[in-house]
Amino acid sequence: xxxxxxxxxxxxxxxxxxxxxxxxxxxxxxxxxxxxxxxxxxxxxxxxxxxxxxxxxxxxxxxxxxxxxxxxxxxxxxxxxxxxxxxxxxxxxxxxxxxxxxxxxxxxxxxxxxxxxxxxxxxxxxxxxxxxxxxxxxxxxxxxxxxxxxxxxxxxxxxxxxxxxxxxxxxxxxxxxxxxxxxxxxxxxxxxxxxxxxxxxxxxxxxxxxxxxxxxxxxxxxxxxxxxxxxxxxxxxxxxxxxxxxxxxxxxxxxxxxxxxxxxxxxxxxxxx
Amino acid sequence: xxxxxxxxxxxxxxxxxxxxxxxxxxxxxxxxxxxxxxxxxxxxxxxxxxxxxxxxxxxxxxxxxxxxxxxxxxxxxxxxxxxxxxxxxxxxxxxxxxxxxxxxxxxxxxxxxxxxxxxxxxxxxxxxxxxxxxxxxxxxxxxxxxxxxxxxxxxxxxxxxxxxxxxxxxxxxxxxxxxxxxxxxxxxxxxxxxxxxxxxxxxxxxxxxxxxxxxxxxxxxxxxxxxxxxxxxxxxxxxxxxxxxxxxxxxxxxxxxxxxxxxxxxxxxxxxxxxxxxxxxxxxxxxxxxxxxxxxxxxxxxxxxxxxxxxxxxxxxxxxxxxxxxxxxxxxxxxxxxxxxxxxxxxxxxxxxxxxxxxxxxxxxxxxxxxxxxxxxxxxxxxxxxxxxxxxxxxxxxxxxxxxxxxxxxxxxxxxxxxxxxxxxxxxxxxxxxxxxxxxxxxxxx
Numbered sequence: 001x002x003x004x005x006x007x008x009x010x011x012x013x014x015x016x017x018x019x020x021x022x023x024x025x026x027x028x029x030x031x032x033x034x035x036x037x038x039x040x041x042x043x044x045x046x047x048x049x050x051x052x053x054x055x056x057x058x059x060x061x062x063x064x065x066x067x068x069x070x071x072x073x074x075x076x077x078x079x080x081x082x083x084x085x086x087x088x089x090x091x092x093x094x095x096x097x098x099x100x101x102x103x104x105x106x107x108x109x110x111x112x113x114x115x116x117x118x119x120x121x122x123x124x125x126x127x128x129x130x131x132x133x134x135x136x137x138x139x140x141x142x143x144x145x146x147x148x149x150x151x152x153x154x155x156x157x158x159x160x161x162x163x164x165x166x167x168x169x170x171x172x173x174x175x176x177x178x179x180x181x182x183x184x185x186x187x188x189x190x191x192x193x194x195x196x197x198x199x200x201x202x203x204x205x206x207x208x209x210x211x212x213x214x215x216x217x218x219x220x221x222x223x224x225x226x227x228x229x230x231x232x233x234x235x236x237x238x239x240x241x242x243x244x245x246x247x248x249x250x251x252x253x254x255x256x257x258x259x260x261x262x263x264x265x266x267x268x269x270x271x272x273x
Numbered sequence: 274x275x276x277x278x279x280x281x282x283x284x285x286x287x288x289x290x291x292x293x294x295x296x297x298x299x300x301x302x303x304x305x306x307x308x309x310x311x312x313x314x315x316x317x318x319x320x321x322x323x324x325x326x327x328x329x330x331x332x333x334x335x336x337x338x339x340x341x342x343x344x345x346x347x348x349x350x351x352x353x354x355x356x357x358x359x360x361x362x363x364x365x366x367x368x369x370x371x372x373x374x375x376x377x378x379x380x381x382x383x384x385x386x387x388x389x390x391x392x393x394x395x396x397x398x399x400x401x402x403x404x405x406x407x408x409x410x411x412x413x414x415x416x417x418x419x420x421x422x423x424x425x426x427x428x429x430x431x432x433x434x435x436x437x438x439x440x441x442x443x444x445x446x447x448x449x450x451x452x453x454x455x456x457x458x459x460x461x462x463x464x465x466x467x468x469x470x471x472x473x474x475x476x477x478x479x480x481x482x483x484x485x486x487x488x489x490x491x492x493x494x495x496x497x498x499x500x501x502x503x504x505x506x507x508x509x510x511x512x513x514x515x516x517x518x519x520x521x522x523x524x525x526x527x528x529x530x531x532x533x534x535x536x537x538x539x540x541x542x543x544x545x546x547x548x549x550x551x552x553x554x555x556x557x558x559x560x561x562x563x564x565x566x567x568x569x570x571x572x573x574x575x576x577x578x579x580x581x582x583x584x585x586x587x588x589x590x591x592x593x594x595x596x597x598x599x600x601x602x603x604x605x606x607x608x609x610x611x612x613x614x615x616x617x618x619x620x621x622x623x624x625x626x627x628x629x630x631x632x633x634x635x636x637x638x639x640x641x642x643x644x645x646x647x648x649x650x651x652x653x654x655x656x657x658x659x660x661x662x663x664x665x666x667x668x669x670x671x672x673x674x675x676x677x678x679x680x681x682x683x684x685x686x687x688x689x690x691x692x693x694x695x696x697x698x699x700x701x702x703x704x705x706x707x708x709x710x711x712x713x714x715x716x717x718x719x
Binding site: 072077081109110112116117118119128129132133179182183186 | 522523600603604605606607608609610611612613616620621624625
């Protein structure tokens with residue numbers, strides 16, 4: 001297995017210096033994750049480039065969500081979970097003891113599988129993050145942040161007249177965009193998305209996918225998805241996880257048209273998964 | 274179930290319907306429906322019998338309690354034109370003589386020591402005290418002659434309420450004599466006896482005399498005790514629940530704590546009373562010094578502390594369950610945008626868990642309100658006439674008062690007991706209704 005992984009990472013590290021404009025935002029090296037005695041991730045090396053959409057694909061239970069949750073240290077909340085190795089964001093190892101998790105999570109936003117707005121008003125949903133981080137100086141400032149975030153999430157036109165209504169009263173797709181607005185309200189540089197469309201209907205999915213494509217201008221996006229088509233539609237780079245390990249990474253077009261590893265090929269052609 | 278699978282699928286194909294299979298299936302369906310109906314009837318029967326028991330309970334209590342809500346008063350010509358009574362000494366004046374004089378005037382022609390003593394028995398022994406408070410509240414009565422309403426004795430009252438049992442029995446077998454009956458009927462005929470709302474019952478403290486005994490002392494005692502319980506058990510219980518549920522690592526120690534909290538919830542309440550007795554009242558002697566033993570006996574603060582210990586497990590368990598039922602996605606949402614754990618807990622989890630916490634707390638409080646056994650051990654069963662004025666003063670509580678009254682031999686206390694139970698139940702129902710209201714008001718969906 002190692003033999004197959006090595007050429008990929010090798011080329012990645014070699015071309016790193018030459019990859020000119022595309023800087024690496026997140027760099028993980030030899031990341032292992034243990035749930036108790038069970039090793040869920042077995043030494044993942046992955047470079048995620050800035051202002052691109054990177055898709056993590058793979059069969060259920062392959063560790064892609066676990067890896068995603070390492071990037072903003074959400075795994076810290078699980079008692080039995082232990083992470084070793086190194087994940088750097090902008091060259092800073094986020095697992096160093098002096099790293100403030102609260103600041104890290106403000107910089108690395110997250111959108112979850114099931115839309116989870118707070119049971120508060122639409123305005124409060126978006127304003128909560130800026131408020132706890134002290135990003136707004138006054139009420140007008142806050143209103144501006146909320147409006148900007150909702151606009152960027154493509155939700156403003158639909159909700160501008162009912163910001164006082166509960167966020168839980170929106171439709172599923174709107175709720176998910178509200179969650180995206182909530183995440184970008186604290187101006188992160190990275191947004192992690194854990195199967196953001198799996199609970200949405202095809203129309204809402206299309207809207208969210210379009211949004212992801214727009215957000216790429218400003219944010220580095222890492223998306224976990226079960227849907228091959230979605231990965232192909234929204235991402236520029238793809239990493240294929242299998243049994244806790246990365247089998248193959250590369251440009252999305254290459255992975256889908258010309259997979260190097262037989263396991264990748266059989267997964268994307270529907271033979272495993 | 275006993276059918277081989279291919280036959281069942283065979284009937285699905287249904288090109289050649291197999292009669293035998295069809296019948297077997299119909300029989301099975303019928304059996305299933307019959308089982309369903311049986312269960313439904315059993316459930317209905319259970320609900321109906323529970324309802325019947327409730328009706329019997331309320332019927333007996335309310336039926337017994339209603340007579341205690343009213344009391345019979347007699348109008349006596351009271352002569353306050355006496356030399357030694359002045360405005361200043363009215364508060365300590367002995368009005369017994371004046372009441373007796375009024376009684377003799379109202380019922381003339383009573384001769385002989387025995388008969389006079391019988392006559393005195395129709396008026397309450399607390400009548401003089403009632404008269405004194407009447408005079409104290411209206412000093413203009415002094416120096417005048419006026420008709421004043423005074424309480425009858427408990428036997429006279431019971432006779433008028435028809436609760437004496439069979440009065441056709443021989444005189445020696447009943448508590449009220451023929452002459453007493455004659456005088457009472459006579460006074461009633463003259464319109465000098467009136468049934469009034471029993472305000473004594475709602476304003477007085479305990480007394481050995483049934484007609485002078487009231488519930489107010491116990492109500493105040495219960496209130497003060499519950500106040501102490503609430504102030505101690507809610508902050509400690511909720512804080513413990515939050516810590517255990519949100520912050521504590523899940524390891525062997527927290528497991529042991531959890532098991533012990535659950536065990537404590539099942540510990541008989543009298544054990545908490547013993548704890549209060551030996552620790553709060555007596556103190557634990559460690560040789561060179563004593564721990565505890567600084568609490569006053571019979572006081573609301575002691576009772577409230579013991580009840581708080583007893584209620585804590587309930588509050589902790591209810592709060593934990595409520596916190597646990599908040600979906601983890603809410604915590605993740607808050608943590609995901611950089612809220613600290615404390616922020617996520619206090620801004621998002623706690624508000625959502627609040628209705629459940631409040632409900633659990635109120636149910637715990639209702640349990641504490643009805644608790645008797647531990648309070649008996651720390652001296653709250655003492656006979657306390659005064660209405661408690663503070664947390665450290667001797668007090669009793671409603672259930673203990675009920676327990677004491679139920680034990681008294683006078684017939685009139687039977688009605689008092691029922692009325693006190695009714696008041697206790699009214700408080701409990703109010704508390705539970707409040708819990709339901711809170712739950713409905715603050716319940717949110719996500």
